[in-house]
Amino acid sequence: MIGIDGLRVNLPGFSLQGIDLAVGQGEFFCLLGPTGAGKTLVLESVAGIIPAAAGRIVVADRDVTGLPPERRGVGMVYQDCALFPHLNVSRNIQYGLRYHNGGRGAARTRHHDLVERLGLAPLLQRSVMRLSGGEKQRVALARALVTAPRVLLLDEPLAALDPCFREEIRSLFCSLHQETGLTVLMVTHDFTDAHRMADRVAILNNGRIEQTGTVAGVFRKPATAFVAEFVGMKNLLPVSVDDGRMAIGDWALPLSSDNGNPHLAAIRPEDVHLRPADPVAGERLPGLAGTISAIASQGTFAELHVAAAGVTFTTIMLTSRMLALDLRQGSAVNLAIDPADIHLI
Numbered sequence: 001m002i003g004i005d006g007l008r009v010n011l012p013g014f015s016l017q018g019i020d021l022a023v024g025q026g027e028f029f030c031l032l033g034p035t036g037a038g039k040t041l042v043l044e045s046v047a048g049i050i051p052a053a054a055g056r057i058v059v060a061d062r063d064v065t066g067l068p069p070e071r072r073g074v075g076m077v078y079q080d081c082a083l084f085p086h087l088n089v090s091r092n093i094q095y096g097l098r099y100h101n102g103g104r105g106a107a108r109t110r111h112h113d114l115v116e117r118l119g120l121a122p123l124l125q126r127s128v129m130r131l132s133g134g135e136k137q138r139v140a141l142a143r144a145l146v147t148a149p150r151v152l153l154l155d156e157p158l159a160a161l162d163p164c165f166r167e168e169i170r171s172l173f174c175s176l177h178q179e180t181g182l183t184v185l186m187v188t189h190d191f192t193d194a195h196r197m198a199d200r201v202a203i204l205n206n207g208r209i210e211q212t213g214t215v216a217g218v219f220r221k222p223a224t225a226f227v228a229e230f231v232g233m234k235n236l237l238p239v240s241v242d243d244g245r246m247a248i249g250d251w252a253l254p255l256s257s258d259n260g261n262p263h264l265a266a267i268r269p270e271d272v273h274l275r276p277a278d279p280v281a282g283e284r285l286p287g288l289a290g291t292i293s294a295i296a297s298q299g300t301f302a303e304l305h306v307a308a309a310g311v312t313f314t315t316i317m318l319t320s321r322m323l324a325l326d327l328r329q330g331s332a333v334n335l336a337i338d339p340a341d342i343h344l345i
């Protein structure tokens with residue numbers, strides 16, 4: 001439904017360097033990456049706001065590379081909503097139709113349906129300056145959808161919302177997507193959004209795609225150290241390989257022939273299980289003796305750094321459990337890590 005082939009964009013000081021992406025009909029696809037990675041530029045290229053220096057963009061089987069924005073069949077919602085402050089809610093929504101050809105009757109029906117669906121009826125005459133963050137996003141969404149776009153582009157639509165509205169708008173996007181089967185390409189730098197909404201994701205770094213895959217695949221099996229760090233693999237530890245065995249620090253483990261020649265072990269913090277020093281009788285996971293070297297409180301959770309086997313492992317634990325076990329800096333502990341949870345890069 002959206003095809004991006006070899007897209008290049010050259011700007012002073014930044015370029016998109018050969019982006020390839022295929023988003024299927026009805027798919028909810030998230031483009032993730034740190035700030036300045038080029039995510040918005042990819043969306044703006046699809047929307048026709050930024051010209052491509054090379055490559056091809058296809059929307060709904062039509063090559064739109066040379067078409068102006070209003071003829072591409074895309075609707076776009078921005079982080080800050082980009083509503084017109086001098087127009088009321090109703091006129092902001094109708095503005096979306098200004099540059100679009102199409103039946104007036106059908107547009108009126110869509111306008112009516114969207115106003116109902118998005119709960120905007122009581123707000124139609126209100127100035128957009130007097131709306132909450134969540135209401136503004138609903139108006140921006142209605143303005144984008146009133147043109148009946150073939151695809152919806154969302155540029156960090158949740159980033160400016162406080163947590164309460166964020167959940168409301170997340171649920172709204174999910175149900176709208178399920179009801180309409182619309183193809184969605186959304187930019188975010190929050191992996192929670194991807195977990196909640198996306199079928200697949202691509203991770204962008206400095207103008208290039210590092211990895212594309214299902215949310216679970218990228219989360220559990222990052223292809224590069226950059227992606228591993230981005231998805232929160234707090235343990236990225238050097239691996240040495242010798243004679244069919246590998247070692248993480250002093251911890252020796254078997255190396256299967258499928259593992260190739262890894263240089264990094266990536267382990268999620270929640271997969272590093274910490275117990276008080278004496279291993280529980282019958283413990284089946286391999287244990288490593290260690291000492292807590294630092295504790296960083298995160299409120300409900302605490303991040304614990306544990307020196308073991310000559311390296312430092314990072315784990316997380318409920319603060320209440322940590323206090324109940326009387327764990328503190330310097331406490332002797334035992335770490336259990338299932339080798340199946342070690343992802344080799």
Ligand SMILES: Nc1ncnc2c1ncn2[C@@H]1O[C@H](COP(=O)(O)OP(=O)(O)OP(=O)(O)O)[C@@H](O)[C@H]1O
Pocket residue numbers: 011012014033034035036037038039040041042189
């Ligand atoms: N019109 C432009 N002219 C020149 N440089 C630009 C333009 N638009 C974006 N850039 C630069 O291109 C780079 C990528 O910008 P982009 O907005 O795509 O990043 P992003 O991944 O969406 O970041 P964020 O998450 O912070 O929004 C940045 O360095 C930005 O300053």
